[in-house]
Amino acid sequence: MAKALMARLDRLLANLGYGSRKEVQALIAAGKVVLDGKVLKDAGARIAVDATLPERMTIRGVAVDPPAPLVLVMHKPLGVTCSHKEDGQKIYDLLPRRWQIRDPGLSTVGRLDKETSGLILITDDGDFLHRVISPKRHVPKTYLTSLDRPLDGTEGEIFAAGTLMLDGEEKPLLPAQLDVVDEKTARLTITEGRYHQVRRMFAAVGNHVVTLHRERIGGLVLPADLEPGQYRILPTAEAETVFDA
Numbered sequence: 379m380a381k382a383l384m385a386r387l388d389r390l391l392a393n394l395g396y397g398s399r400k401e402v403q404a405l406i407a408a409g410k411v412v413l414d415g416k417v418l419k420d421a422g423a424r425i426a427v428d429a430t431l432p433e434r435m436t437i438r439g440v441a442v443d444p445p446a447p448l449v450l451v452m453h454k455p456l457g458v459t460c461s462h463k464e465d466g467q468k469i470y471d472l473l474p475r476r477w478q479i480r481d482p483g484l485s486t487v488g489r490l491d492k493e494t495s496g497l498i499l500i501t502d503d504g505d506f507l508h509r510v511i512s513p514k515r516h517v518p519k520t521y522l523t524s525l526d527r528p529l530d531g532t533e534g535e536i537f538a539a540g541t542l543m544l545d546g547e548e549k550p551l552l553p554a555q556l557d558v559v560d561e562k563t564a565r566l567t568i569t570e571g572r573y574h575q576v577r578r579m580f581a582a583v584g585n586h587v588v589t590l591h592r593e594r595i596g597g598l599v600l601p602a603d604l605e606p607g608q609y610r611i612l613p614t615a616e617a618e619t620v621f622d623a
Contacts, residue, residue, distance in 0.1 A: 382426035387411070387418060390427060394443050395476030405437070412436045429614075446482055447503035449617040451598070454498040455606035460489035469498065472607050487511060488571055496521070496592030497600040499620075500609070510595070510620055516552070516569035517620060520594040521576050526586035528561040533583050537566070544578045551579070565593070597622030 391402040391411070403421040405411060411418045413425060413435045427445050435442040450473075454460070458467045469486060470478050477484060480502060487499035487510045501507050510517055534556040536542055542551045555567040566576055577587045593600055597619040604610065 382428045384424045385427045386421075387423045387425055388421040390425070390445070391437070391442075393481045394445065395474075395479045396437060410438045443477070443480075444611060446480075447506065447614075448480075448484070448501060449503060449506060449612045449614075450484075450500040450609045451601065451604070451612050452498050452500060452609035453600060453604040453606050454490050454495055454592075456493060456495050459492050460486040460498065466492070469500070472609070473500075490592060491574065494521075494590045494592065495606060496590075497595055497598070498592070499595065499598075499612075499617075506617065511571060513570070515621070517596045518567050518569050518594075519571070519592060519596075520565055520567045522559075522565055522591045522593055523563065523576060523580065523587050524589040525562045525564070525580060526588050527584075529558060529564060529585070533564075533580075533585075534558070536583055537579060542579065542582060544572065544575075544582060547572075551575075554579070567594075596620035 387406065388399050388402045391397070391405070392399050396402055397405065406418060406421045409417045409419065418425075429444065432441040432444050452469065452472070454469060458469050458472070460469050462468065462470065470484065473484070482502040482504070484500050484502050485507065487501055487507050490496065490498055499510065509515060537551075537554040537556050540550060540553040543549075544551065551572070552569050554569070557565040557567075559565065566579070568575060568579075572578075576590060580587050598616070601610070
């Protein structure tokens with residue numbers, strides 16, 4: 379069994395976003411931190427840190443946030459960006475304030491543009507993030523699209539051929555799977571993540587995407603009970619289903 383990581387209490391809580399080192403030390407001195415039923419008063423105490431910490435520690439009577447690595451699944455609403463730098467409401471604004479100042483910081487696993495909704499993963503686990511977005515893995519992503527004009531029946535063959543060139547690019551797209559829902563609605567599964575890829579694919583065949591919603595990444599489906607803007611923590615085993623065929 380892997381040995382638990384040991385961390386200094388005040389540094390751990392500061393890294394989890396509960397305040398500056400000075401603020402966290404005051405919190406500890408006030409008896410607000412309890413571990414295994416005992417009040418902790420020594421900010422310099424070293425404690426074992428693993429996935430069971432939220433079951434063992436409380437801050438002001440509330441379970442402590444999970445330590446890194448953390449993976450969240452969110453139902454991204456329309457109108458928010460996945461960037462730390464763009465203007466307007468950001469996806470991180472939907473998280474608790476302290477989660478925005480965790481160290482290591484949280485980042486989205488890839489991006490959805492402002493006008494796309496659906497499944498987005500957020501993590502502080504750099505290895506997990508890079509495994510998902512690695513072009514070598516070709517993790518499939520499925521989008522539900524509504525279109526401006528009826529499908530003409532040729533799109534599926536064109537997308538599956540692996541020869542479609544997007545405007546301004548020199549390398550053809552990998553084969554993609556189109557599943558028609560009705561004359562103006564389809565699901566498209568792609569294994570790349572080029573800029574605005576789904577919108578540009580339909581533009582290349584003379585159509586226009588009206589709405590775009592990501593339903594799935596690999597074997598992970600957007601939970602039906604997550605409303606736009608809601609999120610939840612993914613256990614490691616569930617997060618790894620992203621890599622299921």
